[in-house]
Amino acid sequence: xxxxxxxxxQGLIVVGEDxxxxxxxxxxxxxxxxxxxxxxxxxxxxxxxAIIISNRECIFDNDLTxxxxxxxxxxxxxxxxxCFYNNVxxxxxxxxSEIYLSKIFDNVKIGVEGVIVGVNCTIGTQGFxxxxxxxxxxxxxxxxxxxxxxxxxxxxxxxxDRGSIGNTIIRKGVKIDNLVHIAHNADIGEHxxxxxxxxxxxxxxxxxxxxxxxxxxxxxxxxxxxxxxxGAGAVVLKDIPSxxxxxxxxxxxx
Amino acid sequence: xxxxxxxxxQGLIVVGEDxxxxxxxxxxxxxxxxxxxxxxxxxxxxxxxAIIISNRECIFDNDLTxxxxxxxxxxxxxxxxxCFYNNVxxxxxxxxSEIYLSKIFDNVKIGVEGVIVGVNCTIGTQGFxxxxxxxxxxxxxxxxxxxxxxxxxxxxxxxxDRGSIGNTIIRKGVKIDNLVHIAHNADIGEHxxxxxxxxxxxxxxxxxxxxxxxxxxxxxxxxxxxxxxxGAGAVVLKDIPSxxxxxxxxxxxx
Amino acid sequence: xxxxxxxxxQGLIVVGEDxxxxxxxxxxxxxxxxxxxxxxxxxxxxxxxAIIISNRECIFDNDLTxxxxxxxxxxxxxxxxxCFYNNVxxxxxxxxSEIYLSKIFDNVKIGVEGVIVGVNCTIGTQGFxxxxxxxxxxxxxxxxxxxxxxxxxxxxxxxxDRGSIGNTIIRKGVKIDNLVHIAHNADIGEHxxxxxxxxxxxxxxxxxxxxxxxxxxxxxxxxxxxxxxxGAGAVVLKDIPSxxxxxxxxxxxx
Numbered sequence: 001x002x003x004x005x006x007x008x009x010q011g012l013i014v015v016g017e018d019x020x021x022x023x024x025x026x027x028x029x030x031x032x033x034x035x036x037x038x039x040x041x042x043x044x045x046x047x048x049x050a051i052i053i054s055n056r057e058c059i060f061d062n063d064l065t066x067x068x069x070x071x072x073x074x075x076x077x078x079x080x081x082x083c084f085y086n087n088v089x090x091x092x093x094x095x096x097s098e099i100y101l102s103k104i105f106d107n108v109k110i111g112v113e114g115v116i117v118g119v120n121c122t123i124g125t126q127g128f129x130x131x132x133x134x135x136x137x138x139x140x141x142x143x144x145x146x147x148x149x150x151x152x153x154x155x156x157x158x159x160x161d162r163g164s165i166g167n168t169i170i171r172k173g174v175k176i177d178n179l180v181h182i183a184h185n186a187d188i189g190e191h192x193x194x195x196x197x198x199x200x201x202x203x204x205x206x207x208x209x210x211x212x213x214x215x216x217x218x219x220x221x222x223x224x225x226x227x228x229x230x231g232a233g234a235v236v237l238k239d240i241p242s243x244x245x246x247x248x249x250x251x252x253x254x
Numbered sequence: 255x256x257x258x259x260x261x262x263x264q265g266l267i268v269v270g271e272d273x274x275x276x277x278x279x280x281x282x283x284x285x286x287x288x289x290x291x292x293x294x295x296x297x298x299x300x301x302x303x304a305i306i307i308s309n310r311e312c313i314f315d316n317d318l319t320x321x322x323x324x325x326x327x328x329x330x331x332x333x334x335x336x337c338f339y340n341n342v343x344x345x346x347x348x349x350x351s352e353i354y355l356s357k358i359f360d361n362v363k364i365g366v367e368g369v370i371v372g373v374n375c376t377i378g379t380q381g382f383x384x385x386x387x388x389x390x391x392x393x394x395x396x397x398x399x400x401x402x403x404x405x406x407x408x409x410x411x412x413x414x415d416r417g418s419i420g421n422t423i424i425r426k427g428v429k430i431d432n433l434v435h436i437a438h439n440a441d442i443g444e445h446x447x448x449x450x451x452x453x454x455x456x457x458x459x460x461x462x463x464x465x466x467x468x469x470x471x472x473x474x475x476x477x478x479x480x481x482x483x484x485g486a487g488a489v490v491l492k493d494i495p496s497x498x499x500x501x502x503x504x505x506x507x508x
Numbered sequence: 509x510x511x512x513x514x515x516x517x518q519g520l521i522v523v524g525e526d527x528x529x530x531x532x533x534x535x536x537x538x539x540x541x542x543x544x545x546x547x548x549x550x551x552x553x554x555x556x557x558a559i560i561i562s563n564r565e566c567i568f569d570n571d572l573t574x575x576x577x578x579x580x581x582x583x584x585x586x587x588x589x590x591c592f593y594n595n596v597x598x599x600x601x602x603x604x605s606e607i608y609l610s611k612i613f614d615n616v617k618i619g620v621e622g623v624i625v626g627v628n629c630t631i632g633t634q635g636f637x638x639x640x641x642x643x644x645x646x647x648x649x650x651x652x653x654x655x656x657x658x659x660x661x662x663x664x665x666x667x668x669d670r671g672s673i674g675n676t677i678i679r680k681g682v683k684i685d686n687l688v689h690i691a692h693n694a695d696i697g698e699h700x701x702x703x704x705x706x707x708x709x710x711x712x713x714x715x716x717x718x719x720x721x722x723x724x725x726x727x728x729x730x731x732x733x734x735x736x737x738x739g740a741g742a743v744v745l746k747d748i749p750s751x752x753x754x755x756x757x758x759x760x761x762x
Contacts, residue, residue, distance in 0.1 A: 101611055103355055103373045119611045119630040120665070122373040122410035128431040128449065136405065136427050137445060151644065156630035156667050157374070157687075159410050159432040159450070173644050177636040178667040178689050179411075179707075181433050181450035181468075191645060195636065196667070196689035197707040197725070199433075199451040199468040199486075214689075214707040215725040215743075217451070217469040217486040232707075232725040233743035233757050235469075235487035249487050249503045249757045357609055357627045376627040376664035382685040382703065390659065390681050391699060411628070413664050413686040413704070433665075435687050435704035435722075453687075453705040453722040453740075471705070471723040471740040489723075489741035503741050503757050 001083065003035075003050060008078040009067055016065035019050050024076065024084055024143075026166040037069075037076040041221070052076055073140065074131040080141040080165075107162050111150035111172070118156035118178070123148075127161035127184025127202060140164055142184055149173075155180070155196070164202075177214075189226065207242060255337065257289075257304060262332040263321055270319030273304050278330065278338055278397075280420045291330040295475070306330055327394065328385040334395040334419075361416050365404035365426070372410035372432070377402075381415035381438025381456060394418055396438055403427075409434070409450070418456075431468075443480065461496060509591065511543075511558060516586040517575055524573035527558050532584065532592055532651075534674040545584040549729070560584055581648065582639040588649040588673075615670050619658035619680070626664035626686070631656075635669035635692025635710060648672055650692055657681075663688070663704070672710075685722075697734065715750060 003009060004018045025034035030048035037052040038044055044051075050065045052072040059066065069075040099117045104110075105124030117123065124146050130137035144163020149171050154160070155178040162168060163185045170182070173191040180194050183202040190208045194200065197215035204218045207226035212218070214232045223239045230236060231247030231254075240246050245254045257263060258272045279288035284302035291306040292298055298305075304319040306326040313320070323329040353371045358364075359378030371377065378400050384391035398417020403425050408414070409432040416422060417439045424436070427445040434448050437456040444462045448454065451469035458472045461480035466472070468486045477493045484490060485501025485508075494500050499508045511517060512526045533542035538556035545560040546552055552559075558573040560580040567574065577583040607625045612618075613632030625631065632654050638645035652671020657679050662668070663686040670676060671693045678690070681699040688702050691710040698716045702708065705723035712726045715734035720726070722740045731747045738744060739755030739762075748754055753762045 118633055120374050120411065120628050122432070125372055125410055125432075128409060128429070128447075130429055130447065137429055137447070139407070139429075153647065155636060156633055157411055157433075157628065157665055161432070175636070175638055175645055175647075178630070178633075178669070179433060179665075179687060181431070183450065193636075193638065193645070195707075196691065197451065197469070197705065197723075199449075201468065213725075214709065214727075215451075215469060215705070215723060217467075219468075219486055231743070232727055232745070233487065233741065235485070237486070247758075250501075374628050374665065376686070379626055379664055379686075382663060382683070382701075384683055384701065391683055391701070393661070393683075411665055411687075415686070433687060435685070437704065451705065451723070453703075455722065469705075469723060471721075473722075473740055487741065489739070491740075504755075 003065065003067070006079055006083060008075060008082050012075070013068040014065065015068070016062070017049075019065050021050060024080055024165055029166060035076075035079065037072040039073055052079075071131065074133055074138065076165075077131050077138055077140045080143060084143060085141050105162070107144075108146045108148065110148045111152065114151040115148050116153040117148075118154060118158070120157045121154055121159065123154075123160045124162050125159070127164055129164055129184060129202065144168065144185065146170070149190075152176075158182075183220070195232075213247075257319065257321070260333055260337060262329060262336050266329070267322040268319065269322070270316070271303075273319050275304060275337075278334055278419055283420060289330075289333065291326040293327055306333075325385065328387055328392065330419075331385050331392055331394045334397060338397060339395050359416070361398075362400045362402065363421075364402045365406065368405040369402050370407040371402075372408060372412070374411040375408055375413065377408075377414045378416050379413070381418055383418055383438060383456065398422065398439065400424070406430075412436075425462075437474070449486075467501075511573065511575070514587055514591060516583060516590050520583070521576040522573065523576070524570070525557075527573050529558060532588055532673055537674060543584075543587065545580040547581055560587075579639065582641055582646065584673075585639050585646055585648045588651060592651060593649050613670070615652075616654045616656065618656045619660065622659040622661075623656050624661040625656075626662060626666070628665045629662055629667065631662075631668045632670050633667070635672055637672055637692060637710065652676065652693065654678070657698075660684075666690075691728070703740075721755075 021035045022033040027046045030046045034048040035050045036048040052067045100119045102121035108124040126142045129140040142162050142164045144167045146168045151173045152170050154176045158180045160182040161184040169187045171190045176194045177196040181199045185203040186200050187205045192210040194212045195214040198212050199217045201220035203221050206224045210228045212230045216230045216234045218236045225242030227243050229245040234247045234251040235249045236251045275289045276287040281300045284300045288302040289304045290302040306321045354373045356375035362378040380396045383394040396416050396418045398421045400422045405427045408430045412434045414436040415438045423441045425444045430448045431450040435453045439457040440454050441459045446464040448466045449468040452466050453471045455474035457475050460478045464482045466484045470484045470488045472490045479496030481497050483499040488501045488505040489503045490505045529543045530541040535554045538554045542556040543558045544556040560575045608627045610629035616632040634650045637648040650670050650672045652675045654676045659681045660678050662684045666688045668690040669692040677695045679698045682696050684702045685704040689707045693711040694708045695713045700718040702720045703722040706720050707725045709728035711729050714732045718736045720738045724738045724742045726744045733750030735751050737753040742755045742759040743757045744759045
């Protein structure tokens with residue numbers, strides 16, 4: 001569809017060409033027909049040609065159509081609900097995987113070999129992402145998947161939310177204990193271990209062979225390197241470089 | 255029934271009139287036919303005319319029948335088990351609510367509009383309240399309800415216990431993440447957000463539009479104002495006034 | 509079988525007699541036909557006559573057959589997988605117990621009287637014990653049981669893992685709240701209370717009538733005496749003597 005055909009965008013200031021849009025995407029994964037939004041954080045390197053952006057962050061670029069919104073995330077949520085919400089591919093692959101009495105939604109992509117999911121898990125549900133809309137919280141629609149690569153093992157009563165735009169990824173050989181929460185768009189590196197009660201926030205990136213201790217909390221958006229140890233009950237509010245051990249509330253390097 | 259007909263009370267000192275009792279209740283919600291108990295905390299403003307109270311706290315009032323017990327909470331538990339335990343109204347209203355694979359007991363009252371409950375939740379079970387009785391823990395009987403008002407959304411693998419005497423209340427527009435525990439008689443104010451892994455203790459009162467971070471713990475009986483932010487992993491042991499941000503173990507004002 | 513018949517042990521240095529082995533066991537519970545392993549911690553008092561041990565810890569005793577391994581735990585894991593993994597007795601005793609909608613595996617032994625298990629619990633699954641094997645995590649096989657003694661009450665969405673070698677034991681009158689994790693080989697003493705969100709690590713030993721607060725974390729192998737109180741959100745990294753109250757991250761005596 002054309003940008004001008006999206007009702008949610010009507011009434012907003014649009015600077016630039018009326019482009020053809022085929023998908024919504026993350027800044028990094030966008031193609032030339034993606035619509036993206038910018039929340040003021042991170043680098044704006046993208047192939048997208050259409051962006052929802054706030055007044056303050058506003059950039060003008062002849063090659064980029066700019067839609068100015070007082071709340072870009074809220075506008076994006078409404079665009080997805082209007083145009084892209086039913087556009088989710090379903091594929092559940094249980095070949096060579098052992099799955100017990102858990103509810104796994106069909107947006108979850110399971111690696112073909114050696115995946116084990118225990119009992120009472122919930123995998124592939126909407127994440128906990130809300131945007132304030134005048135007088136109530138609007139849930140940001142989650143249209144991404146959960147990817148479980150090969151040899152991932154998940155304990156019991158653990159929850160993994162699907163990505164909002166983009167996927168939640170549990171990489172090869174990761175082992176997750178009981179009662180763990182992995183939020184939308186988290187990316188857990190190969191062979192990392194996550195112990196019971198840990199909560200991994202949205203878009204957290206954890207490197208390879210890390211150890212996340214019991215009841216640890218990792219704040220949304222944190223980036224953790226390889227071979228990092230996070231102590232029991234630690235609250236991680238800052239990025240952690242590779243090879244370090246952090247503990248405490250807030251967590252500090254030991 | 256008359257107070258004198260309740261076997262549990264026989265053998266205790268009773269000062270005052272032998273009154274007609276039709277219900278057990280909280281101090282605040284009692285009517286003239288309620289039996290209440292006082293555990294030494296909070297204000298004793300009540301319409302009740304019959305009270306179980308300890309020797310130390312003992313007050314004499316011509317208008318109030320006073321039953322003196324070495325352990326008022328234990329005595330009340332036994333009165334409920336003897337006289338009021340099957341006296342629970344059942345009503346489960348799922349009109350216009352989406353409920354997935356969760357166990358919701360029929361003491362739960364669900365607002366008619368927009369309530370969503372995810373997968374593997376447990377709502378409406380007995381709370382974790384025990385009273386020591388000579389050589390074992392006696393579970394305080396929970397005869398209250400859970401009330402989910404309209405537009406409440408609850409994630410997955412989350413537990414909400416029914417009230418003991420009185421209800422557990424989740425008010426309009428509250429959003430609760432995965433793996434959260436809400437104990438008996440908690441009262442969560444409109445549009446508050448509670449993130450994964452948080453534990454809300456018994457009788458905690460949280461105001462409007464608060465944010466309770468991941469893995470935070472709120473001790474039994476704490477009162478939190480409106481627009482309060484509680485950080486990830488915080489342990490809240492004191493009341494928090496409106497508008498403040500608290501974090502740490504124990505939590506302090508930032 | 510004879511030690512020499514176990515393929516996993518072929519290629520390792522074996523000092524002493526080629527003994528008949530009928531079981532694998534813990535150091536303390538072993539009999540004369542047990543194979544045990546030593547991980548360098550604790551006292552080596554045992555009736556076993558065959559031990560897997562590392563080069564560094566190596567002891568020579570004419571009466572004890574010593575198998576030297578660079579990683580005794582990994583070697584033991586492989587011996588169990590080769591010889592003892594299907595050797596698990598099944599017995600589920602639900603007489604006079606109330607069990608709701610929980611998955612209880614048939615390695616769980618339930619005391620005959622007054623056991624209550626709530627909704628969405630997972631009891632008797634493999635523990636979270638992994639040994640690094642060249643390029644991946646190998647799950648240490650868990651062949652022990654979970655023992656629930658009489659009058660144990662367990663809330664909802666709680667997980668209790670079976671023992672690896674030896675059992676996980678929940679003793680008489682223990683009460684466990686919602687969303688609690690009890691790891692493999694933990695031993696919870698009579699009449700102790702464990703509040704929501706607490707994580708009890710592997711082989712933790714908790715004494716009688718203790719109180720473990722909400723979201724507390726007890727590190728693997730910790731020993732806690734009788735009548736101990738552990739505060740909400742506490743992270744216990746040291747043993748706690750009887751009668752003390754500990755809180756904080758890391759937990760200290762109050």
